[in-house]
Amino acid sequence: MSFNNLPDNCLWKIFGNVHEAKDLIRLSKVCSRWSDLITPRFNRVKYLCLINGQNDYIDKDSLCINHRTDWKDYNLMESFPNLKIIEVASPDNRPFGNFNKNPKIKGLIDLFGSIEEDFKLENIEMFASPCSELDYEKVFRPDQLKQVYWHNDDIYFPSFIDYFPNLKRLHLELYNEDPVFYNGSNLSSLKILELGTDLVVGFHFMDFCPSLESAFIWDWAEDIFVNESIKNYNLRDLVIDGSTDFSWSLLQRLLSKFPNLHHLGIRNIDEIDDSNLKELIKLLPKLKILDLRKCSNVTEKSADFLSKYCVKENRSIVIYYSCKNEPTEWPKLMETDEHLLWI
Template identity: 80%
Template sequence: MSFNDLPDNCLWKIFENVHEAKDLIGLSKVCSRWSDLITPRFNQVKYLRLINVITLQNDYIDKKTLCINRTDWKDYNLMESFPNLKIVEISSPDHLTFGNFNKNPKIKGLIDHFGSIEDDFINKLENIEMYASGCFDLDYEKVFRPDQLKQVYWRSYDLNLPSFIDYFPNLKRLHLELLGEDQVSYNGPNLSSLKILEFSSDLVAGFHFMDFCPSLESAFIGDWAEDIFVNESIKNYNLRDLVFDNDTDFSWSLLQRLLSKFPNLHHLGIRNMNEINDSNLEELVKLLPKLKILDLRTCVNVTEKSADFLSKFCVENRSIVIYYDCENEPTEWPKLVNTCEPICYGFDFMKHCFYKDFNHLPYLIDE
């Protein structure tokens, strides 16, 4: 029996088990019948990711993602084969061999590892709404229009934060790593639309910056500036999820003052804080009357005593789940994940960010 004698469902099953992208493209060109069976799979692909050349891994299609070795696609127009691409990953201008994505209105997200867009795409990326870069000195005003971006992943040594916020005032998610020597206090415009903030800086205190984000619902605060300014008069009643990773001296009294600013917090994760211990737990849960999840793993002074206290507390009051370091962590506990998933689907901080460390947060989250 030849392939053409097989019913469509059998052929479809065979093609479903082919994962190498070039093989599928070749099969789709055999005849119109095969093309009709394979094309719906191509149409589901939304994300283009680059494979590390060193791994010599084969190109493949996995659900919504096409992963390619960037050096082997000079004879292909990926925008033609995969018309619904929404987020693409690039490394340098020499490797932009997959069609004019900058002219395709469906492309909304760009992961640019080396700032390669500055010279090649000045004022041409008009459809891009999500941008991630590992570049430290990209001139964003050359590339993007004011208020163009809604989601940013950015690292910088010398970013003028007030000017940056003034240029992109309607961001919904902001990931910032600010590096340098001279600490300053943020004094600039509000981010009235911001829902997710991921902030790590030795220059600007993250909790002070949060005071300028009145609609903020989720936050991940990484490394700390030395001087932490706390304005207890400013409350955020929208914040539901908070993680902070602190490996410097940080007192329990300062933590109390900070958490008092977020009375409606549901989910709290604290990493690497030695000052918090079993004796603090009762004050903590009383301070946060809406708390549902408390993740204190990597806080070495929190033990099973806290879990015992919380069990008794929940019987008489409300349900709170606690995670802490223990010898035999229950299998049903969510894991602390230290692997990076560059593109995530669904604007869900708890799913994609809460149980990770700062260095492994996603580049872009597709709403």
């Protein structure tokens, strides 16, 4: 039987096992029938990710390419019309010449902190850089960005927040500044906050985010400011990583601000132990997952207590705690430096 005589479902399965990006593009140009079978796969691609030492390939909604690949003979925006977010290589290895200025690109991941003028930054809504030295007031318009991943010790926190008041997601690390409070207007749109700081700002800043649903706070300040009078009833997910002297009484006051928490992770706080679990559970009547794996003084005693408590109170709470032989089915601890987790 001729290859062209195969039914569409057979051809579709064959093409589904081809992952190399350039091969798929060439196959899509053979005829309109092949193009119709391959194009829906191209249309699902939203992210362009950089890889090292591998051939370019398509994986679900991502186009993964080696930053040294020569793409000058291909129009990526024509082949992948729904691309929204791209990773940027170093200036000498950028395979993006044919769509840098395309207004459809809304997200930019600048891995080397070296954006050039050929990017159409006025359309960017999502920007991520682990080493950004950009003057954000010169590069972006006020209120332009909706999602930010930014590492820069030189920015002044209150001014940065005032410049982007409608953020939906903020990942920011601030160190070696003078302690400063944020006392600006509320960030009513902010849903996700990932903040690392040694300033007296982390938990205080959350009070200005009434719509916040998820927060990851690294706070190494010597003093932690907690205003118990301000509650957040929208917060569902909270991870606290505090390597300072975080007392149990301080943690109680803090958690009382978030009565509707579903998922709580506490890391590197040795003050919490098995004796605190009963009070912690009562503070959070809607808790479903409790992760205490980096609290060295929490043991299987807490798991035993929680099992009996859930039976008695007809609740379901999963606990992960510090133990020598962690079950393989437990989820692995994840950090929040993944740039592509846009909302």
